[in-house]
Amino acid sequence: MTLLYRCPLCSGPLEQTKQSLCCKNRHQFDFAKEGYINLLPVQNKKSKQPGDNLQMVQARRAFFSTDHYVFLREKLVEIVAKRAPNTVIDLGCGEGFYTHAIADSIAAQVYGVDISKAAVKYAAKRYKHVNFSVASIKQTPFSNSCADVLLSVFAPIFAEELYRLCNDNGTLVIVSPGPKHLFELKQQIYDDVQLHETVNTPQGFVLQEHTLLEVRQHIDTDVLEDLIQMTPFAWKFKDNHYEELRKAKAHAVTLSFYISEFKKDNSEQP
Numbered sequence: 001m002t003l004l005y006r007c008p009l010c011s012g013p014l015e016q017t018k019q020s021l022c023c024k025n026r027h028q029f030d031f032a033k034e035g036y037i038n039l040l041p042v043q044n045k046k047s048k049q050p051g052d053n054l055q056m057v058q059a060r061r062a063f064f065s066t067d068h069y070v071f072l073r074e075k076l077v078e079i080v081a082k083r084a085p086n087t088v089i090d091l092g093c094g095e096g097f098y099t100h101a102i103a104d105s106i107a108a109q110v111y112g113v114d115i116s117k118a119a120v121k122y123a124a125k126r127y128k129h130v131n132f133s134v135a136s137i138k139q140t141p142f143s144n145s146c147a148d149v150l151l152s153v154f155a156p157i158f159a160e161e162l163y164r165l166c167n168d169n170g171t172l173v174i175v176s177p178g179p180k181h182l183f184e185l186k187q188q189i190y191d192d193v194q195l196h197e198t199v200n201t202p203q204g205f206v207l208q209e210h211t212l213l214e215v216r217q218h219i220d221t222d223v224l225e226d227l228i229q230m231t232p233f234a235w236k237f238k239d240n241h242y243e244e245l246r247k248a249k250a251h252a253v254t255l256s257f258y259i260s261e262f263k264k265d266n267s268e269q270p
Contacts, residue, residue: 009025036124057122061122063223074101076101080105085106086148088102088149089110089146089147090111093119095122111132113134113135114135140165150170159203160204163205170263172262178196182255184252202262209260213256221251227253
């Protein structure tokens with residue numbers, strides 16, 4: 001199998017030699033024992049440990065061991081599978097919760113990329129049939145027009161890079177918060193909870209469809225604390241908010257997601 005990686009230093013193609021990837025300029029990157037490849041050059045790091053920290057990774061790992069987000073994962077597998085892709089890239093794959101399920105369900109090369117080494121290390125150790133790499137999703141280590149499907153689940157959107165990666169007939173799938181996602185939790189920290197809207201169409205793409213998934217689930221309080229820790233508003237949760245949560249063993253919480261599908265607009269480059 002020929003991997004689709006390119007050198008993050010010179011953008012030349014990378015060829016695999018035993019346990020390393022090398023380019024013609026002799027830049028070499030070694031596979032970790034867990035099976036992932038680190039393609040994030042030191043000079044591109046903005047901190048010693050970029051991306052989600054270990055606490056956030058552990059919280060997501062604990063939450064994803066439950067079934068609360070399985071309905072979203074199953075829908076994503078369905079959407080990707082109907083495209084019958086040869087290549088899928090999950091941008092901001094984290095611990096591989098969605099990535100490995102897609103790889104289990106389709107005959108394709110599936111890649112997961114995330115800037116968090118802790119997350120990728122965990123994913124690669126468990127899901128050997130996915131090609132995982134540590135890299136920036138703003139400057140990914142992949143060749144031009146290589147992806148049939150690009151997946152972005154709660155990750156930053158870099159339109160120019162998405163356009164570069166997507167082939168002419170490719171699909172971009174973005175998962176973003178639905179209108180009332182975690183509404184009950186937000187009521188505890190905001191006086192006026194704003195409802196989420198659909199994501200804007202990235203430049204260089206054309207909207208195909210928005211799908212709204214929304215359920216209300218009872219979630220055990222200890223699991224809910226893990227969910228809070230993996231959200232952007234975790235830092236707003238104070239001790240008194242957690243104390244209030246712990247007065248009950250479980251809480252009803254709305255889980256709401258937009259799944260937005262886009263096609264590449266070949267008439268306009270961002």
